[in-house]
Amino acid sequence: MSEKFDAIIVGAGPGGCAAAYSLAKMGFNVLIVERGKYPGAKNVMGGRMYAHALNRLIPEFWKEAPVERMVTREKLTLLCNKASVTIDFQDEELLVPPNSFTLLRAKFDQWFANRVVEAGATLVSNIKVDDLLWKEKQVAGIVAGTDKIEANMVIAADGAVSLISEKAGLKRFEVKxxxxxxxxxxxxxxxxxxxxxxxxxxxxxxxxxxGQCTKEIPGGGFVYTNRTSLSVGIVVYIDRLIEKKIDSHEILREFNQNPAVAKLIEGGKILEYSAHVIPETSRSGLFTDGMLVVGDAGGLVVNSGITLRGMDMAIASGAAAAEAVKNAIEKNDFSKECLSYYEDLLKNDFVLKDITTFKKAPEFLQNERLYTLYPEIACRLFHRLASVEGPKRRAFDELLEETKGNKMKMILDMIKGMRSI
Ligand SMILES: Cc1cc2nc3c(=O)[nH]c(=O)nc-3n(C[C@H](O)[C@H](O)[C@H](O)COP(=O)(O)OP(=O)(O)OC[C@H]3O[C@@H](n4cnc5c(N)ncnc54)[C@H](O)[C@@H]3O)c2cc1C
Incomplete structure (x- = not known):
């Protein structure tokens, strides 16, 4: 390819597709390169996307996108070996407009990429970008195999382990x-x-x-309902997994065997298994001369303990990157000074606001008591309240009995929790 592009986007996940879609709609000459056989072929995700970011880009996208189900029921289960306590939350006000949808990435990413192509971008799949092209100290294109393709701007949307941001000196991979x-x-x-x-x-x-689903390693499990399947999984911190020398497959197997989960998946057939890293605290530089970084590549993920959000962050950052590229092209200035406009856009939008709000959450969520002591207290308390054998005590007295010896820890954890999640 000898043509020079206005922008090349590396990776056709939600972040890359949002950037390419927005730029193509603005009339720019855009190339998007995906290493998978097709967009979505290599992508793993728990299965729920918060709708707001894509709704800004493609209003009422759910009417045409291959979403599985609109989430109408939110449940949080504190899990012990033989008991569990579940909060089941429903709110009609979260349905109009829809708050979130379950989806399968293989289908969804292909749909989004098709919209990108319809908008006028060129998509090339099954090609891995290996390196960046440089002109003096500015990123000036990509290298894929023996091909060198020039562009005014490169957008790294290549996911959590982003080779491209590493090549640009914006990131260093650290397991923790x-x-x-x-x-x-x-x-x-x-x-x-x-x-x-x-x-x-x-x-x-x-x-x-x-609770009892991650072998005391900070993390949690999830089950999302698709139309004719369930997305069932576990998220745990890798360094703790290595430290405790625990096999990750064993954790998922035990989770599936817990009575509260086993009865949800009973009789089901496993269609697919996948694993992927999540950049919970891996922030990278978001711009340098000639290049911007979006989505997971920039560590733009928020895990508040209740919501894990990467897709909406990727889509919003992709759209903001497109705005920053437009601004740079209009000024014919691709320096990092001009591209810092991208960070301003993210700061004024929810992306960097939410990352700042929840910046202490990962540290708080490392507290093992959240996965051991507190689910156990909840299960034992409900056991006491539910069982009838001999004289009963009032609920408050049972609570005092259950929390005996742990009150101080609980108060301190609660204060920390209020400041972090
Ligand atoms: C188990 C799990 C559960 C999750 N659950 C949720 C959830 O419920 N909700 C949510 O919002 N988020 C969830 N996330 C996070 C979410 O998946 C990511 O935040 C989101 O996919 C980020 O989008 P992205 O476009 O930045 O990167 P990705 O989706 O990772 O896309 C990157 C793309 O770049 C391509 N690529 C990589 N390197 C190259 C290269 N060198 N050349 C060309 N192409 C390349 C990849 O093939 C891929 O298609 C979950 C993640 C995991 C692992």
Whole structure:
């Protein structure tokens, strides 16, 4: 390819597609390069996307996108070996406009990439970008195999381990900054899913699990309902996994065997297994001369313990990157000074605001008591309240009994929690 592009985007995940879509709509000459056989072929995700960012880009996208179910039921389960306590939350106000959808990335990414091509961008799949082209000290294109392709701007949207930001000197891979996500897609009949999760047509559930499911390693489990399958998985901090010498497959197997999970997936057939890293605290530089970084590549992920958000962050940062490229092209200035406009856009939008708000969350979520002591207290307390054998005590007295010896720790953890999540 001898043509020079206005922008080359590396990676056709949600971040790359959002950037390419926005730039193509603005009329720029855009190339998007994806190493997978097709967009989505290599992508793993728990299965729930918060809708707001894509809704800004493609209003009411759910009417045409291959989403699985609109999440109408949120559940949080505190898990012990033989008992569990579940909060089941429903709110009609979260349905209009829809708050979140479950989806399968292989289908969703292909749909989004098709929209990118329809908007006028050129998509090349099955090609891995190996390196950056430089002109003096400015990024000036990409190298893929023996091909060298020039562009005014490069956008790194190549995911959590971003080779491209590393090549630009914006990132260094450190294991302790990453969590590991493992996921199975388990096929079940539509009716079985709706019966088990108390749903009717099109409705979906998102259920998070904390406690006896990660072998005391900070993290949690999830089950999301798709139309005819469940996305079932675990997210744990990698360094703790290595430290405790625990096999990640074993954690997922035990999670699936816990009675509270086993009855949800019973009779299902595993269609797919995948694992991927999540850049929970791996922030990288977001711009340099001739280049911007979006989505996971820039560490733009927020895990507040209740919500894990990477897709909406990737889409919003991709759209902001497109605005910054437009501004740079109009000024014919691709210096990092001019491109710092990208960071300003992210600071004024939810992306960097939310990252700042939840910056202490990863540290708080490392507290082992959240995964051991507190689920156990909750399960034992409900056991005491539910069981009838001999004289009963009032609920408050049972609570005092259960928390005996732990009150100070609980108060301090609560204060820390209020400041972090
Ligand atoms: C188990 C798990 C559960 C998750 N659950 C959720 C969830 O429920 N909700 C949520 O919002 N987020 C979730 N996330 C996070 C979410 O998946 C990511 O934040 C999101 O996919 C980031 O999008 P992205 O476009 O930045 O990167 P990616 O989706 O990773 O896309 C990067 C793309 O770049 C391509 N690529 C990489 N290197 C190259 C190269 N050198 N050349 C060409 N192409 C390249 C890849 O093939 C890929 O298509 C989860 C993640 C995991 C692992």
């Amino acid at each position: 900054q990453f969590a590991l996500g493992m996921k199975e897609i388990i096929e079940l009949p539509e009716k079985t899913i709706e019966d088990r999760f108390n749903l009717s047509g099109g409705e979906g559930a998102a259920q998070l699990f904390v």
